[in-house]
Amino acid sequence: MDGTMGGGGYTRAVLEASAPDGRVLALDWDGEAVARARRRLDSFGERLIVKRASFARLPEVMEEVGWESVDGVVLDLGVSSFQLDDPERGFSFLQDGPLDMRMDRTASLTAADLVNTLAEDQLSRLISGFGEERWARRIARAIVAGRRKEGRRGYRRTRELSRVIERATPETGGRLRLHPATRTFQALRIAVNGELEALETFLDGALDLLKPGGRLCVVSFHSLEDRLVKDRFRQWARRCRCPAKIPRCQCEGRPLARLLVKKVLRPLEEEVRDNPRARSARLRALQKC
Numbered sequence: 001m002d003g004t005m006g007g008g009g010y011t012r013a014v015l016e017a018s019a020p021d022g023r024v025l026a027l028d029w030d031g032e033a034v035a036r037a038r039r040r041l042d043s044f045g046e047r048l049i050v051k052r053a054s055f056a057r058l059p060e061v062m063e064e065v066g067w068e069s070v071d072g073v074v075l076d077l078g079v080s081s082f083q084l085d086d087p088e089r090g091f092s093f094l095q096d097g098p099l100d101m102r103m104d105r106t107a108s109l110t111a112a113d114l115v116n117t118l119a120e121d122q123l124s125r126l127i128s129g130f131g132e133e134r135w136a137r138r139i140a141r142a143i144v145a146g147r148r149k150e151g152r153r154g155y156r157r158t159r160e161l162s163r164v165i166e167r168a169t170p171e172t173g174g175r176l177r178l179h180p181a182t183r184t185f186q187a188l189r190i191a192v193n194g195e196l197e198a199l200e201t202f203l204d205g206a207l208d209l210l211k212p213g214g215r216l217c218v219v220s221f222h223s224l225e226d227r228l229v230k231d232r233f234r235q236w237a238r239r240c241r242c243p244a245k246i247p248r249c250q251c252e253g254r255p256l257a258r259l260l261v262k263k264v265l266r267p268l269e270e271e272v273r274d275n276p277r278a279r280s281a282r283l284r285a286l287q288k289c
Contacts, residue, residue, distance in 0.1 A: 001024070001025045001026070001027070001058065001062075001070045001072070001073045001074070001209075002014065002024060002025075002026040002027070002074050003027050003055030003058060003073060003074070003075045003202070004027070004028060004055060004074075004075050004076045004077060005026040005027060005028040005033060005034070005037050005050070006028060006030075006033055006037075006076065006080035006082070007033070007036070007037065007040075007080055007081065007082055008026070008036075008037035008040050008041050010074050010076060011024050011026045011037065011041060011048065012040075012041060012044075014072070014074070015041070015044050015047055015048060021047070022047065023046075023047050023048070023049070024044075024047065024048050024049070025049045025051070025061065025062065025065060025067065025070070026048060026049070026050050026051070027050075027051050027052075027053050027054070027055055027057075027058065027061060028050075028052065028053075029052065029053060029054040029103050029104040029193075030052075030080075030083070030103050030104065030105070031052055031104070031105065031106070032082070032105075033080060033082065033083075034050055034051075034052045036082065037050060038050050049065055051064075051065075054104075054198050055075055055198065055202050056197075056198040056199075056201040056202050058073075058202065058205075058209060059205055059208075059209065062209065069209060069210060069211045069214070070209060070210060070211065070214060071210075071211055071213075071214050071215070072210075072214055072215045072216070072217070073206065073209065073210065073214075073215075073216045073217070074216075074217045074218075074219075075202070075217070075218045075219065076219045077195070077199070077218065077219060077220045077221060077225050078219065078220075078221040078277070078281070079091050079189070081277065083103075084277075087158075088100070089101070089102075090110075090111060090158055091185070091189060092158065092185075093158055093159070093161070093162035093165075093179065093181040093182070093185050094179075095158070095159075096157055096158055096159040097157065097158050098110075098112070098156060098157065098158070099111040099112035099115065099155055099156060099157060099158055099161060100112070101185075101188055101189045101192045101193070102192055102193065103193045104193070107192075107193075109192055110192060111188040111189070111192055112154065112155060112156055114126070114188055114191060114192065115143055115147070115154070115155050115161060115188070116147060116154035116155055119144075120140050120141055120144045121140075123140035123143060123144065124136045124137045124139075124140035124141075126187055126188075126191055127139055127140060127183070127184050127187045128187075129187070130186065130187035130188075130190040130191055130196075130224065131183035131184055131185075131186050131187030131190075132183060132222075132223065132224070133183035133184060133187065135168065135169050135170070135180075136184075138168045138169070139164075139165050139168045139169065139184055141168070142164050142165070142167065142168035143155070143161070143164055143165075143168075146164045158185075161181070161184075162181040162185075165180055165181040165184050166180050166181065186222060190224070195225070196224060196225070196228065199225060199228055199229075200228060203228065203229070203232045206232075207236060207256055207257065207288055210288040211288070212288055212289065213287060213288060214287070214288045215260065215285060215286070215287050215288075216257075216285065216286055216288075217283065217284070217285040218283070218284050218285075219281050219282065219283050220281075220282050220284075221280050221281055221282070222280065226264065226282045226284070229284050230264070230284060233257070233259060233284055233286050234259075236255065236256040236257040236286065237255050237256075237257055237258055237259050237286065238255060239253045239254070239255055240253050241256075254289065255289055256288065256289060257286040257287060257288050257289055258286060258287050258289060259284075259285075259286050260285040260286055260287055261283065261284050261285045261286075264282045264283065264284055265282070265283040265284075266281065266282060266283075267279065267281050
């Protein structure tokens with residue numbers, strides 16, 4: 001199962017590696033990604049099942065297609081290049097486009113809704129919590145002040161918001177590495193799409209979906225996602241998972257899974273040269289016992 005199909009790269013690789021009769025169930029909540037991948041992967045015929053859905057709904061989708069378990073699951077939690085490169089999707093602060101950021105364009109909440117309606121303290125907590133932005137309070141204050149100037153129109157474009165953030169952020173050495181709007185845009189995207197909630201929902205049932213010996217691989221791109229995955233993987237790999245207050249082990253001291261990657265794997269220098277957007281990728285993998 002590929003839970004974040006995007007451009008179909010993982011899906012194609014798994015289908016090719018599992019030839020001649022391996023099958024892949026591929027999900028994406030972006031309808032445009034689903035349509036594009038279906039066209040690109042049409043040659044695999046019935047070996048590929050594509051569904052428009054969030055990976056958080058995997059148990060329901062598997063029931064729909066009649067699958068009880070799978071040999072492997074892969075999630076690549078990053079925004080796809082197609083989404084970043086399309087200004088109309090509003091994910092990038094480097095191109096001007098509408099303040100949208102919805103993975104599922106049928107959803108109602110947009111980034112514009114958040115920056116134009118949240119109170120200053122709410123906006124500050126969102127940017128700090130989901131973006132881990134040290135200047136969250138200053139940025140939120142500047143956004144709200146600019147919102148008053150904009151009047152009823154509010155913020156509608158990515159570049160106008162990006163400029164406000166740039167002016168609100170002090171010039172430090174870190175600006176050489178990271179654009180000042182990076183963390184704020186990340187925070188808005190996570191909030192618009194409920195990304196952390198979706199990941200937690202998926203992890204709650206992930207092991208039940210795997211066959212014994214099945215593998216789960218997750219690629220994340222920021223510490224919030226990686227922390228969720230790391231903590232859950234370590235919990236499953238522990239010999240005893242009983243609460244500390246229980247005097248005697250009741251789980252028989254057997255781990256549910258074993259870690260295939262002891263420490264997070266990061267891309268090699270040559271991989272980053274070939275694909276600069278992979279520079280912050282972090283891979284974790286485990287195998288169900």
